[in-house]
Amino acid sequence: VSVVTFDKIARNVLQFDQNCTIPGGCTIDQIKATIKNAIKNPTNNPLYPRVYEADGVCDQGQPCRPYCTQDNVDNGVCDAANPDNFLQPTDANAVYKGVFDCGDGWHFDPGNPLDPSQCTTTDIGDGLMTAGNEYSIGQRQGSLWVVVLLTDGSANGGPVDAGQALACPSSTWNPQNGPLCRDSNSNTRHCGPYDAPRCILNGNGLPIPDNSGAYVAGFMDSIHYDADDYARDMADYVGIDQGALVFTIGLGKQVGLPTTDPAGERLLQYAAEKAGSGLYFFAPDATQLADIFKKIGDNIAIRLAR
Numbered sequence: 001v002s003v004v005t006f007d008k009i010a011r012n013v014l015q016f017d018q019n020c021t022i023p024g025g026c027t028i029d030q031i032k033a034t035i036k037n038a039i040k041n042p043t044n045n046p047l048y049p050r051v052y053e054a055d056g057v058c059d060q061g062q063p064c065r066p067y068c069t070q071d072n073v074d075n076g077v078c079d080a081a082n083p084d085n086f087l088q089p090t091d092a093n094a095v096y097k098g099v100f101d102c103g104d105g106w107h108f109d110p111g112n113p114l115d116p117s118q119c120t121t122t123d124i125g126d127g128l129m130t131a132g133n134e135y136s137i138g139q140r141q142g143s144l145w146v147v148v149l150l151t152d153g154s155a156n157g158g159p160v161d162a163g164q165a166l167a168c169p170s171s172t173w174n175p176q177n178g179p180l181c182r183d184s185n186s187n188t189r190h191c192g193p194y195d196a197p198r199c200i201l202n203g204n205g206l207p208i209p210d211n212s213g214a215y216v217a218g219f220m221d222s223i224h225y226d227a228d229d230y231a232r233d234m235a236d237y238v239g240i241d242q243g244a245l246v247f248t249i250g251l252g253k254q255v256g257l258p259t260t261d262p263a264g265e266r267l268l269q270y271a272a273e274k275a276g277s278g279l280y281f282f283a284p285d286a287t288q289l290a291d292i293f294k295k296i297g298d299n300i301a302i303r304l305a306r
Contacts, residue, residue, distance in 0.1 A: 001014065001016070001035050002014055002015055002016050002131065002134045003035070003038040003039055004127055004130045004131050004134075005127075006122070006123045006124065006126055006127030006130075006157075007121045007122070007123065007157075008120070008121055008123060008157060009123060009126055009157075010123060010126035010127040010129070010130040011130075012130050012134070013038050014034070014035065014038035015134065016134050018034075019031050019034070020034050021034045021037075022034055116168065116173060116180045116181065117157070117158070117160055117165030117167075117168035117181055120156040120157040120168070120180050120181050120227070121156070121157065122151065122153045122154065122155055122156050122157055122227075123155070123157030123158060123227070124149070124151055124155040124157075124227075124231040124234075124267065125155060125157075125158050125159070125167065125227065125230035125231040125233065125234040126157070126158065126159065126234070127149070127234075128147070128149065128231065128234035128235055128237065128238050128271070129234045129237060129238075131147050131149075131238060131244075132147075132234065132237045132238040132241070132242045132244070135238075135242045135244060136242065144245065144300070144303060144304055145242060145243065145244040145245065146244060146245045146246075146247070146300055147238055147239075147244050147245070147246045147247070147276065148246075148247045148248075148249070148293075148296060149246065149247070149248045149249070149268065149271060149272075150248075150249045150251060151248075151249075151250065151251070151255070151264065151268070152250075152251045152252045152254055152255060153252075153254040153255060153264055154179065154182060154186070154228065154254070154255070154263040154264035154267065155181075155182060155227040155228045155230070155231040155263070155264075155267060156179060156180050156181045156182050156227050157181060157227055158181065158226075158227045158230040158231075159230070165181070166192070166193060166225070166230070167181065167225060167226055167227045167229065167230035168180070168181035168226065168227060169181075169183075169223060169224050169225065169226055171183065171223075171224060172226055179263070181226055181227040182226045182227050182228045182263060183224060183226055183228075184260075184261055185261060186204075186228050186261050186262070186263035186266045186267065187204050187206070187216075187261075187266065188204065189202075189203050189204045189218035189219075189228075189229055189232060190218065190219065190220075190221040190222070190224045190225045190226065190229045191218045191219060191220045191221065191222075191225070191229070192220075192221070192222040192225030192229060192230075193222060193225065194230065194233040194234075195233035195236050195237070196220060198236050198240065199218040199229070199232070199233060199236070200217055200218045200219065200220070201215070201217070201218075202215055202218065202232075202236065202274065202275075203215045203216040203217045203218040204216055204218070204232075204266070204270065205232075205269070205270040205273070205274035205275075215274075228263055228267055231267055231271075232267065232270055232271070232275075235267075235270060235271035235274075235275040235276065236275050238271075238275065238276065239271065239274075239275030239276030239277065239278075240275055244276060245276060245277060245278050245300070245303065246271050246272050246275060246276020246277070246278045247272055247276075247278045247279055247280075247281070247296045247299070248268035248269070248271050248272040248276075248278070248279075248280045248281070249268075249280075249281045249282075249283055249289070249292055250264055250265055250268050250280070250281070250282045250283065251283045251285075251286065251289070252283070252284070252285065253284070255268070255282065265280075265282070268280050278299075279295075279296070279299065281295070281296075
């Protein structure tokens with residue numbers, strides 16, 4: 001078992017070869033305890049600390065956004081749903097690096113204070129990539145590999161290379177125009193630096209309405225390559241390149257409520273049903289999770305029996 005967490009970045013808090021972290025041995029019960037501890041306490045592993053302080057505003061689930069007053073940030077209400085929380089970038093009270101950061105060096109790029117890419121908090125793409133990388137390091141090729149992805153929101157984070165956000169185009173930087181680091185139409189798939197040939201072939205995972213078996217194509221557009229596109233590329237990496245069985249769980253209203261663009265649900269359906277040959281589940285709240293995990297376990301058992 002490997003356990004991967006993700007927010008601004010992904011961290012592998014338990015690797016496959018880390019069978020037991022309890023001093024004194026590795027019995028079956030101790031191995032189970034190690035796994036449960038990694039799942040329940042991912043922030044307590046000293047090898048993989050969180051990237052922001054526990055008492056910072058960013059641990060409340062709100063992305064750090066530009067143009068806020070410091071009071072709004074401190075009160076945790078700097079949210080795009082309320083345009084009154086925002087200031088013009090020329091306002092002397094607007095919050096930029098040096099006045100407010102997310103802790104441990106995560107803040108708006110001082111050379112471009114409008115870029116939110118280092119403060120968005122749901123980097124599903126890197127989470128999938130980190131999970132997939134576990135299968136590429138000397139693991140048994142005959143094993144049944146399974147990834148279970150649980151998220152309470154849509155992808156809005158991705159890799160940052162040499163200060164350039166590769167999955168956060170400037171067209172997605174204004175929170176009053178839509179989600180940060182993701183365009184407003186998740187049915188559109190832009191193909192960019194990672195998985196272009198298959199991205200074009202698989203598109204958004206929806207079939208062309210002509211019964212041909214083909215899918216609505218993606219298209220080359222590195223300029224608008226966003227966090228959702230990157231997450232789909234990494235779903236292809238896990239489900240198609242690594243051949244892993246992928247189950248996805250969308251937890252809470254940010255994933256499952258009908259909206260003009262249910263990006264989270266569409267991404268999870270793609271990762272499980274198109275790339276990973278698995279199943280997608282929606283859980284309105286945590287009370288449904290035990291039943292969902294049992295269904296996933298039963299499905300895995302059936303596949304092992306075959």
